[in-house]
Amino acid sequence: MSGFRKEPLVCIRGLSKQYVQRRPLTSAKFTIRAVENVDLTIQRGGTLALVGESGAGKSTVVRCLSLIERPTAGEIWFDGVDVLKLRGKKLLPLRRQIQIIFQDPTSALNPGMTAGEIIAEPLVIQGEGTKSERRHRALELMEQTGLPAKWESKLPLEFSGGQRQRLAIARALALQPRLLILDEALSGLDLANQEMILRLLADLQAMHSLTYVHVSHDLRMVSDLADEVAVMYEGRVVEQKRTAELFAHPEHPYTQDLLDAMPSLESICEERSA
């Protein structure tokens, strides 16, 4: 909603990532081109939806963006900084600014740590604050994400799926990031939980001026909350447009296919009565 006139927060140019694998017991190698020549722009304070089917390369793009992996080629500019030129210690301040929430909160949370410990962990890793300061911050985050403070000493297995995702979000916010990547973060939740988390994310975005990247294979779900949508197919970005534009005037045949495959509830119900 804001910041469209300012410089984009993230600029990705020509991103490529290849994986070389070897067949076991032979010396034959084969290359998987996960992502090829991807250009993406993410506006400050906005929400970009990255959609495409499984295997399209969305998760690879996101892993490169969140600095989990290094791309084979291309540039990533974050707030005017050429990210790929940084190494080692210099990367650390940047890592705070980009956080990622994964699809399965159960496997993303350490089952042996309490909720409070999980949220405070990033602070521990970055060496911030005293123990009581961290605890205070963890409780603050729990409140912001709608988790009762008295659950601080509970283990993740005592939380429901939606609550675990809130815990993951609270942890991601601990270091006050600028960019939050949600990699299919809502796909494992049912409707009611999805609604609640979406509402929470909207509130948090307003509160902290966050920029979101939603990765999803469900175009329906992201259509309500994204400013821009980028469609990926077989490792390339085939289209990036403002959401309304994309739905009204899809250009690429794959996008048209995608939209055809997901009729709205209204149109389905209309067809029924026909």
Added chain:
Amino acid sequence: MRYLTRRVLNAMLLLAAISAFSFALLQSAPGNFFDAMRLNPRVSAQTVDGLRSKYGMNQPFPVRYGHWAFSVLKGDMGFSFSYNSPVGPLLWARARNTLLLTSIATLLAWLLAIPLGIWSAANKGRWGDRACGFSTSALLTIPDLLVFLILLLLAVRTGWFPTGGMISTGFDNFSFWSKCKDVAVHFALPAVGLAVVTWPVLVRHIRSAMVEALESPFIRAARGHGIPRTRLLFRYALPAASNPLISLLGFSVATMLSASVIVEVIMSWPGLGPLMVQAILSRDVYVVVAVVMLSSVFLVAGNLLADVLLFVSDPRIRVE
């Protein structure tokens, strides 16, 4: 194929490194075969020195190692001082006996462990499984040595089995079948002892691999399709459980030469075990190194076998 040749070459390099390492270790260990001789008052110092230079023991280490490596490549494994014979033939005879014993024991252990492990996993939590778990735990806590001593005691008290050795006197005069029976009756107790000692670990691994496979979602899905229980166990669960078991099999093969040391010494089975122990105690350098090398070859071969078997049996690895 290229991959296999590369593995073999790596293995050779590894063996070379092992040989150098064991040579060096022996060199730095205190004592020397000839030092022991010197303690004997009837042997003069001059004889000892003479023997030492004859066997090249007074040359610097790299030279000795170089000589040895070279002759191994030609097929000559060195000379044993205690046995006063070339190492090669001595080693093969003993190794053959050890392999006879361990292969029978391994076969026995696996043949017992597989059905029991599967049955235990299939009946998890019920009395059969618990009884099995209890007995394997009990067996694990008994030291190997004790098991063998008990068997030895059995042999002594009942006289049904010989108390040691591989063959009886007058072996050469036996008919073929009598020869077989004679050897069999001699390896019965050591093989059983060895099997009893390795079996509990196998059962536990098989059981846990099967339990994990049985808890997989695809088993529940197959059950939902009406697949009968025995088929579920053998055609669905067992193949999925085979990965860790194949690695275990590789390990069994790899330790074939070394697992039987204790039993061979106690029951006087003429295998590599007693040879190795004796050679170490008397600093019989070339024998020790040769035995280490042979064991290493088996280790590497065992691992390679496991890799090949995994490749063959698991489509996830084999096919992309």
Added chain:
Amino acid sequence: MDNLLQVRDLTVQYHTANQRPHSAVDGISFDVASGEVLGLMGESGSGKSSLALALLGLLPTASTQVSGSVLFRGQELLARPERALQQIRGAAVSLVFQEPGISLSPMMRAGEQIAEVIHAHRRWNWRQCRTEAEQMLARVGLTPTARIFAAYPHQLSGGQRQRVVLAQALACEPALLIADEPTASLDARSQADFIALLRSLKEQARISILLISHTPEIQASLADRLLVMKDGRIVEEGDFDELYRNPSDAYTRLMLRRSKRARNSRLYGEPVFAEEQLAR
């Protein structure tokens, strides 16, 4: 019309050590008629999957207690011996699970797994089973059949795997198909294809389907009637079209707001579920 499936007061209780028994399904009753698609909607934790498993006796007997009555073609299914249930599963009543990737054995070829199901129920030799399996692949639209037959699950895409599972479920021509979130892990196009496949099944083969899905678009595409579950109980029941026009329950209303919500508005109105409780 005779009801194919009649469920009365079905209750499923989970017993875990140190905790109170937890009722996943609490006194549910419903019917499925021949040739109809009954949709079952509900959030996670509402007991939908437990219900599906309980109908076929697939819950672990040690830790769960199932009570009530499940009549299939007039015969009681609960507490039938395992042998009898085995003959019904996959033959008269089939189950399709959510994640196809893990519903297939990774060590067996896709076609073989279909042949296994056929062999378990028909007295045919293996060659006949394999031929029939290949025909099933064609029926679910997986071509070229020979290549798919010989492929291992990890060589197939998610959509293809789900069709293989469907082929397994349909191989022995069941009267009732229970589909538990069948398209949850599929991408949009595979989802659309799968729904179309189910729809053609419904129209041509007159199979009854118990469709469990929390996605309203899927229910709208297939269901004749709808049951809405919450916390193990049925909170709403009726014809799909009527519920769409006049929902009375909060959850059903939630489902509709998805379609009537304005694009690009991100803040929503009044809270739907006021209190949150711990999962256990």
